[in-house]
Amino acid sequence: MAATTSPESWADFYADRGFAGRTGFGDHPALLVIDMGRAWTDPASPIGTDYGDMIDRIATVLEHARRAKVPIFYTTMQFPPTKADVEGVYCQKYTNLPKIKGEQWSRIADRIAPSDDDTVVWKHRPSALYGTTLLSQLNELRVDTVLITGVSTSGCVRSTAEDSFNAGLRTVVIRDCVGDRSPAAHEANMIDIDNRYADVVDRSVVEEYLNRLRR
Amino acid sequence: MAATTSPESWADFYADRGFAGRTGFGDHPALLVIDMGRAWTDPASPIGTDYGDMIDRIATVLEHARRAKVPIFYTTMQFPPTKADVEGVYCQKYTNLPKIKGEQWSRIADRIAPSDDDTVVWKHRPSALYGTTLLSQLNELRVDTVLITGVSTSGCVRSTAEDSFNAGLRTVVIRDCVGDRSPAAHEANMIDIDNRYADVVDRSVVEEYLNRLRR
Amino acid sequence: MAATTSPESWADFYADRGFAGRTGFGDHPALLVIDMGRAWTDPASPIGTDYGDMIDRIATVLEHARRAKVPIFYTTMQFPPTKADVEGVYCQKYTNLPKIKGEQWSRIADRIAPSDDDTVVWKHRPSALYGTTLLSQLNELRVDTVLITGVSTSGCVRSTAEDSFNAGLRTVVIRDCVGDRSPAAHEANMIDIDNRYADVVDRSVVEEYLNRLRR
Amino acid sequence: MAATTSPESWADFYADRGFAGRTGFGDHPALLVIDMGRAWTDPASPIGTDYGDMIDRIATVLEHARRAKVPIFYTTMQFPPTKADVEGVYCQKYTNLPKIKGEQWSRIADRIAPSDDDTVVWKHRPSALYGTTLLSQLNELRVDTVLITGVSTSGCVRSTAEDSFNAGLRTVVIRDCVGDRSPAAHEANMIDIDNRYADVVDRSVVEEYLNRLRR
Numbered sequence: 001m002a003a004t005t006s007p008e009s010w011a012d013f014y015a016d017r018g019f020a021g022r023t024g025f026g027d028h029p030a031l032l033v034i035d036m037g038r039a040w041t042d043p044a045s046p047i048g049t050d051y052g053d054m055i056d057r058i059a060t061v062l063e064h065a066r067r068a069k070v071p072i073f074y075t076t077m078q079f080p081p082t083k084a085d086v087e088g089v090y091c092q093k094y095t096n097l098p099k100i101k102g103e104q105w106s107r108i109a110d111r112i113a114p115s116d117d118d119t120v121v122w123k124h125r126p127s128a129l130y131g132t133t134l135l136s137q138l139n140e141l142r143v144d145t146v147l148i149t150g151v152s153t154s155g156c157v158r159s160t161a162e163d164s165f166n167a168g169l170r171t172v173v174i175r176d177c178v179g180d181r182s183p184a185a186h187e188a189n190m191i192d193i194d195n196r197y198a199d200v201v202d203r204s205v206v207e208e209y210l211n212r213l214r215r
Numbered sequence: 216m217a218a219t220t221s222p223e224s225w226a227d228f229y230a231d232r233g234f235a236g237r238t239g240f241g242d243h244p245a246l247l248v249i250d251m252g253r254a255w256t257d258p259a260s261p262i263g264t265d266y267g268d269m270i271d272r273i274a275t276v277l278e279h280a281r282r283a284k285v286p287i288f289y290t291t292m293q294f295p296p297t298k299a300d301v302e303g304v305y306c307q308k309y310t311n312l313p314k315i316k317g318e319q320w321s322r323i324a325d326r327i328a329p330s331d332d333d334t335v336v337w338k339h340r341p342s343a344l345y346g347t348t349l350l351s352q353l354n355e356l357r358v359d360t361v362l363i364t365g366v367s368t369s370g371c372v373r374s375t376a377e378d379s380f381n382a383g384l385r386t387v388v389i390r391d392c393v394g395d396r397s398p399a400a401h402e403a404n405m406i407d408i409d410n411r412y413a414d415v416v417d418r419s420v421v422e423e424y425l426n427r428l429r430r
Numbered sequence: 431m432a433a434t435t436s437p438e439s440w441a442d443f444y445a446d447r448g449f450a451g452r453t454g455f456g457d458h459p460a461l462l463v464i465d466m467g468r469a470w471t472d473p474a475s476p477i478g479t480d481y482g483d484m485i486d487r488i489a490t491v492l493e494h495a496r497r498a499k500v501p502i503f504y505t506t507m508q509f510p511p512t513k514a515d516v517e518g519v520y521c522q523k524y525t526n527l528p529k530i531k532g533e534q535w536s537r538i539a540d541r542i543a544p545s546d547d548d549t550v551v552w553k554h555r556p557s558a559l560y561g562t563t564l565l566s567q568l569n570e571l572r573v574d575t576v577l578i579t580g581v582s583t584s585g586c587v588r589s590t591a592e593d594s595f596n597a598g599l600r601t602v603v604i605r606d607c608v609g610d611r612s613p614a615a616h617e618a619n620m621i622d623i624d625n626r627y628a629d630v631v632d633r634s635v636v637e638e639y640l641n642r643l644r645r
Numbered sequence: 646m647a648a649t650t651s652p653e654s655w656a657d658f659y660a661d662r663g664f665a666g667r668t669g670f671g672d673h674p675a676l677l678v679i680d681m682g683r684a685w686t687d688p689a690s691p692i693g694t695d696y697g698d699m700i701d702r703i704a705t706v707l708e709h710a711r712r713a714k715v716p717i718f719y720t721t722m723q724f725p726p727t728k729a730d731v732e733g734v735y736c737q738k739y740t741n742l743p744k745i746k747g748e749q750w751s752r753i754a755d756r757i758a759p760s761d762d763d764t765v766v767w768k769h770r771p772s773a774l775y776g777t778t779l780l781s782q783l784n785e786l787r788v789d790t791v792l793i794t795g796v797s798t799s800g801c802v803r804s805t806a807e808d809s810f811n812a813g814l815r816t817v818v819i820r821d822c823v824g825d826r827s828p829a830a831h832e833a834n835m836i837d838i839d840n841r842y843a844d845v846v847d848r849s850v851v852e853e854y855l856n857r858l859r860r
Contacts, residue, residue: 010399017262017396018311023304047232071514082549082563084501088383088570089238093411096233119512122552124563125381126411131563133512133554135780139813140518144787154407159377166340168303168784181232184225188403192369196308196341286729297764297778299716303785334727337767339778348727348769348776354598355733359572383569440829447692447826448741453734477662518813519668523841526663555811556841584837592804596770598733611662614655618833622799626738626771 014195022199023170025209026144030073031065033058034128034150034157034178036112037076039105041151046096049181051151055111057203058149058177062112064210071141072118075128075156076106085124127159135167145170147206148198149177154185161198171198174206229410237414238385240424241359245288246280248273249343249365249372249393251327252291254320256366261311264396266366270326272418273364273392277327279425286356287333290343290371291321300339342374350382360385362421363413364392369400376413386413389421444625452629453600455639456574460503461495463488464558464580464587464608466542467506469535471581476526479611481581485541487633488579488607492542494640501571502548505558505586506536515554557589565597575600577636578628579607584615591628601628604636659840667844668815670854671789675718676710678703679773679795679802679823681757682721684750686796691741694826696796700756702848703794703822707757709855716786717763720773720801721751730769772804780812790815792851793843794822799830806843816843819851 014020036058042048065072079100085091086098106122114120121134129135138146146164148171150157157178164171173193180186194200229235251273257263280287294315300306301313321337329335336349344350353361361379363386365372372393379386388408395401409415444450466488472478495502509530515521516528536552544550551564559565568576576594578601580587587608594601603623610616624630659665681703687693710717724745730736731743751767759765766779774780783791791809793816795802802823809816818838825831839845 010397013397014400019309021306021308021310023307082567083547084383084549084567084570085563088567089380089385090383090566090570091236092238093236093380094234095236117513119514125566126377127381130378130381131561131566133515133561133811136520136555136561136811136813137512137514137518139784140514140520142789155411162341162374163345165304165308166342166345166778166781168299168305168781170304182225182228184403185229185407188399189407192400192404196370297782298762299764299782299785300778303782305781305785332728334729340781346776346778346781348596348730351596351598351735351770351776352727352729352733354569355729355735357574381563381566383566440827443827444830448744449739451736451738451740453737514813519810519815520813521666522668523666523810524664525666529663556807557811560808560811585841589807592771593775595734595738596772596775598729598735600734612655612658614833615659615837618829619837622830622834626800 011191011195019195024199025172026170028141028143029145029147029213030071030138030141030143031061031147032128032149032160033062033072033074033108033112034148034160035075035077035152036109036150037106038109039077039079039100041109045105046099051179054177054179055109059112061149061174061177061203061206064207068210068213070210070213071143072114073121073134073137074108074114074118075121075123076108078122078124079105081124126156127163128156129160129163129167138169143169145172148173151179152185153178153180154182154189158189158193158197161193162196165197172206173198173200174203175200176203226406226410234410239414240387241385243356243358244360244362244428245286245353245356245358246276246362247343247364247375248277248287248289248327249363249375250290250292250367251324251365252321253324254292254294254315256324260320261314266394269392269394270324274327276364276389276392276418276421279422283425283428285425285428286358287329288336288349288352289323289329289333290336290338291323293337293339294320296339341371342378343371344375344378344382353384358384360387363388366394367400368393368395369397369404373404373408373412376408377411380412387421388413388415389418390415391418441621441625449625454629455602456600458571458573459575459577459643460501460568460571460573461491461577462558462579462590463492463502463504463542464578464590465505465507465582466539466580467536468539469507469509469530471539475535476529481609484607484609485539489542491579491604491607491633491636494637498640498643500640500643501573502544503551503564503567504538504544504548505551505553506538508552508554509535511554556586557593558586559590559593559597568599573599575602578603581609582615583608583610584612584619588619588623588627591623592626595627602636603628603630604633605630606633656836656840664840669844670817671815673786673788674790674792674858675716675783675786675788676706676792677773677794677805678707678717678719678757679793679805680720680722680797681754681795682751683754684722684724684745686754690750691744696824699822699824700754704757706794706819706822706848706851709852713855713858715855715858716788717759718766718779718782719753719759719763720766720768721753723767723769724750726769771801772808773801774805774808774812783814788814790817793818796824797830798823798825799827799834803834803838803842806838807841810842817851818843818845819848820845821848
C-alpha cells in the first residue's frame with residue numbers, strides 16, 4: 001500500500017481539509033451498548049465472533065455509568081426478521097439472518113446483562129436510530145451526548161454514530177469498547193468515524209468524564 | 216498489514232459469514248448523482264478534489280439514463296450551513312463548511328449539469344435520504360432500484376446507499392462512477408458498501424440494464 | 431354552530447380550494463389493522479371503548495385480504511412504555527399509559543387475531559410509520575397502496591394515514607372500519623383525512639377491489 | 646349535534662380517560678412560524694385566506710422572542726412542487742399546488758418577515774419535521790420547548806405539533822396565533838392538539854414566559 005493510501009495519510013488528508021473537528025462532551029450523556037447479543041458475541045452464531053476482553057471493558061464503563069446515574073440503552077435485533085425483511089433486500093444482503101431464530105440469539109451477553117433500570121431497544125436495521133424511537137427517548141431525557149460501545153465498528157456502531165451526529169447530538173465512540181469481526185474493517189471505519197461523525201476517545205477519558213458527573 | 220487484515224481477507228471474511236448477498240436490479244430505477252457540486256469537484260474549494268475522468272463516466276451513465284427515461288436526482292448542499300448547524304456539532308466536525316458561501320459552490324459541475332426534467336435535492340447531511348423527501352419522491356414514482364454515482368465514497372455515497380437499502384430499495388453503486396478524496400478511504404468503503412448495503416456493479420453492466428429498459 | 435362552521439361547509443370549503451383530490455388504488459395493496467389491542471378495544475381498559483360491530487366488519491375485510499394474498503400488518507403498543515417515555519412528555523400527555531401493564535393489554539382482540547403469515551408491528555407513537563420499519567417493509571414488498579382499519583380516527587389512524595401519504599403511498603381509509611371513542615372526534619377527523627391524506631372509501635368498494643386482485 | 650358529540654363533551658371525554666395532560670415549559674424554547682407565506686395568507690392565492698389580526702399577534706410574540714434571544718424558525722414551501730410530487734399522490738390530493746409558482750407565493754408575509762438571524766426551513770410536507778433537518782437543528786441548539794404559531798391548524802400546525810411531541814420535545818401551541826381557513830376545522834383540531842400533542846396556551850402566558858427568560 002503506497003504512502004498516499006495508508007490509513008495514516010487518509011486520516012491526515014481529511015484532517016488537512018477541515019474534517020475531524022472535536023465535538024466534545026456535554027452535560028447529559030447516555031451510554032449505548034450496541035448489539036452485544038449472542039448472535040454477534042457467541043462464536044457459535046453464524047455471524048458471531050469472540051470479542052475477547054472487550055466485554056470486560058464494556059462492563060467497566062457500565063459500572064462508571066451506573067454510578068453516575070447515566071441512562072443506559074442496549075440494542076439488539078429481533079430473530080427471525082419480519083416476513084417482509086426475509087422476502088426483501090434485507091435478507092438478500094444478510095443471507096444468514098433467517099437462520100437465526102429465537103431469544104437465545106438476541107439476548108445480551110450475560111456478563112453485561114441489562115438491569116431493570118436500563119432500556120433495551122429492538123432494532124431492525126444497523127443504525128439504532130433508524131426505525132426506532134431511541135432519538136425520542138434521548139430527547140425526553142434531555143441527553144446531549146451519546147457514548148457508544150459495542151459491535152460492529154463497520155456496521156451498527158458506525159451507523160448509530162452517524163445518525164446520532166446527524167440528529168445534532170455530541171457523539172463519542174469509546175476506542176477499545178467497540179469491535180469488528182474483521183480487524184481491517186475496524187481500523188478503516190474508526191478513521192471515518194473520527195473524521196465525520198464522532199470523537200473517538202480513550203476509555204480512561206470517558207471514565208473520568210463519568211466520574212466528574214457524580215460530584 | 217497482515218494477511219488476515221488485508222482488504223481481500225476482510226471482504227472474504229464477511230462473505231463467508233453470509234454478508235454480501237446480491238439484491239439485484241428491479242424494473243423501475245432512478246439515477247442519483249451525489250454531491251457533484253463545485254464544493255467537492257473543484258480543487259480550489261477547501262474540501263474539493265480533482266476527480267479526473269470520473270465526470271465523463273457519470274456523463275455517459277446520464278446519457279443512458281435519459282434515453283431510458285429514468286428519473287434523475289442530483290443532490291447538493293446549501294452553503295453557508297444554517298445558523299444552528301454552524302453553532303452545533305455539524306460544523307464543529309466539518310470545520311470548513313462555514314467558509315464556503317454562495318451558489319458558486321453548491322452548483323453542479325457544468326459538464327453534467329441537471330436538465331429541466333431532473334430534480335435537484337438540497338440536503339444538509341451526508342445521506343441524501345436524511346432530512347429530505349427524496350424517499351417520498353422515489354416512492355411516488357414507484358422506483359424500486361436506486362443507482363448511485365458521485366462523491367464521496369466514505370461519506371455521502373455510503374450513507375445514501377445505506378439509507379436507500381434501509382428503506383427497502385434495491386441499491387446499486389456504480390464502481391468507477393463514485394470516488395473519494397482519499398484512495399484508501401474509497402477502497403475500504405467499497406468493501407463495506409458491497410458487504411452491507413448495495414451491490415457494487417461495473418458501469419458496463421448498469422448501462423446494459425438501462426439499454427434493456429428502453430425496449 | 432353556524433352554517434359556515436358546520437362539518438359540511440368545512441369539507442366543501444376545502445374541496446373548493448383544490449383539496450380532497452382522489453389518489454385512488456394501485457396494484458399492490460397492504461392492509462393495516464391499527465391498535466385493535468385490548469387496551470383500546472376492551473371497555474375495562476382505562477383507555478378502552480366498546481367498538482360494537484366494527485370488529486366484525488374488520489374481520490370481513492381481513493377475509494377478503496387473505497383470499498387476495500394481500501400482506502397484512504397489525505400494530506399494537508408496548509405496555510408499560512419505556513422509562514424515558516414515562517419520565518418525558520409522552521406520559522405527561524397520556525397519563526394513563528403507565529398504568530397499563532402486560533401482554534393482556536397489547537394483545538390483539540381475539541376475533542381478529544393475527545395469523546402466522548401476518549406481521550405485528552410494535553409501535554411507540556401514534557403513527558405506525560414513526561419510529562418503526564413499517565415503511566421499509568412496505569417498500570420491500572413493493573406495496574403501493576395502504577388500506578387502513580382500526581382505531582382511533584383522531585389519533586393513530588389519522589397519523590398513520592398522514593405518514594403513509596407523506597411517504598408517497600396511495601392511502602385509503604375504510605369508512606366503517608375505523609372508529610374513535612368520541613363520535614364527534616371521529617366525524618371531524620374523517621373530514622381532514624379525506625381532505626388532506628387519504629381517500630375515505632366505503633368498505634364495499636375496497637372489498638370489490640380486493641376481489642379483483644384475486645383474479 | 647347531540648350533547649355526547651359536542652366539542653365540549655369530546656374534550657371532556659378524552660380528559661376523563663387520562664389524555665390532555667400538561668407537558669409544560671422547559672428552559673430553552675424555540676419559536677416556530679408555520680407557513681405564513683403568501684400562498685396561505687394572501688386571499689388572492691388559490692389556497693389563501695385573510696387571517697385578519699392574527700399576523701399582528703404573531704408579530705407581538707416575535708418581538709418577545711427576539712428580546713429573549715430565542716431562536717426563531719419560519720417554514721414555507723417550495724413552489725412549484727417537485728416533478729415527483731406533481732406526478733404522485735401529493736398533487737393528486739392537493740390539486741392546486743402545481744398552479745402556484747415562484748417566490749412571490751413562498752415568501753413570508755411582509756409584516757412578519759424573517760430577520761437575518763432567523764432560519765427559514767423549506768418544507769415539502771405538512772409537518773415541519775418531516776423531510777427536513779429542523780429536529781437536528783433544534784437539538785443542536787439544545788431546544789427543549791417548541792412554541793408554535795401560524796397556519797393551518799388542521800394541517801401543518803397540527804402535524805408539526807405532533808412530530809415535535811413525538812420527538813420528545815415540550816410542545817406549546819399559542820391559542821390565538823394559529824388559524825385555519827375553516828373555523829370549524831380550527832375548533833375541532835385545537836381539541837385534538839390539546840388532548841394528544843401540545844399544550845394549547847394563551848398568548849399572554851407565553852409572553853410572560855418569554856419575559857422571564859430575559860432576566
